[in-house]
Amino acid sequence: MEKIQRKKMYEEVADRITQRLEDGQLKPGDRLPSVEALSKEFGVGRSAIREALSALRAINVLEMKHGEGTYIRTFQPQHMTFPSVSASLMKKEDIAHLLEVRQYLETGTAAAAAIRRTPDHLAEMKQSLALMKGTVIEEAADFAFHQTILTAAQNPLLQQLWNTISDMLKRAMRDTRRIWFEQETMSAQLHKEHKAIYLAIEKGDANEARTTMETHLRTVQRQWNEI
Incomplete structure (x- = not known):
């Protein structure tokens, strides 16, 4: 040994x-x-x-x-061998680029999840959704919700791409949440959007899952641009 x-x-x-x-x-x-x-x-x-x-x-x-x-150093996208460290170097414009990557990655992932999800995946998403209900959205529950959708897509290459940016996503969520989720109306809106994504995946509608995810990410990007 x-x-x-x-x-x-x-x-x-x-x-x-x-x-x-x-x-x-x-x-x-x-x-x-x-x-x-x-x-x-x-x-x-x-x-x-x-x-x-x-x-x-x-x-x-x-x-x-x-x-x-x-x-x-400042953040350098070409050097992401250690994503958790790279996340700490991100500035506002870097997070804007990350949100654009999420648009490309997560809309297709949601569509795939609608086709391939299992009852266990739905149960995990529903549990995360329940934890997000209220005036303050739990950071861990929000991330877990999106992580489960990725897992439900059942594509190992997508999983690897997600793993590469997951630490940066957590950093972006933490930074934006401090501002957005103090607003009760914004919290309610984001919960509504997450629920719409869940319902689309639950009924196996790939097109609707793609559309609801795109709507959600556009909301996130719009709010970030206003910070």
Whole structure:
């Protein structure tokens, strides 16, 4: 049996830095403290800090500016090897691009789900829908609803595409929800749209499922543009 490998010191440091990025403590464009300062803060040697920074530069999380220091990069769609980290780098225009991708991906997925869904898929969607009812839509329930539709489409390639952007979707949902769902009318509207999607999939109407999903995503995109 293969032994479990302990993380190296520089990997622990890199994890701590990316966690701060994902938590919002660090943001794109922020300048990191010096190697010496980070060494004291994390209680490790300078070599471990340098290795950690080098590793994060290699995956396009950090960039070195000659004579200035090390900075958090802005979001780069061509570098999404680590989607959870990429999600933390997204700006408003990046989320707008993500919403456009959702239009392409989820309308077809909803149509496929209407044809291939099982009773279990419908039960999961119905459960998520129930959790979304009220003045505040639960973030996890909203994401789970869309995730179940993707699963119901029963297409492994679609699943892989979804997995690539799922962390970014969660980030976008969290950011927009803080503004939209304080409005009772918006919460009610979005619940109504989710219910329409569910009913279309439940009765196996692919065209209606596609249309209701498109209507919902257009609402999301319109509201985002107004922020």
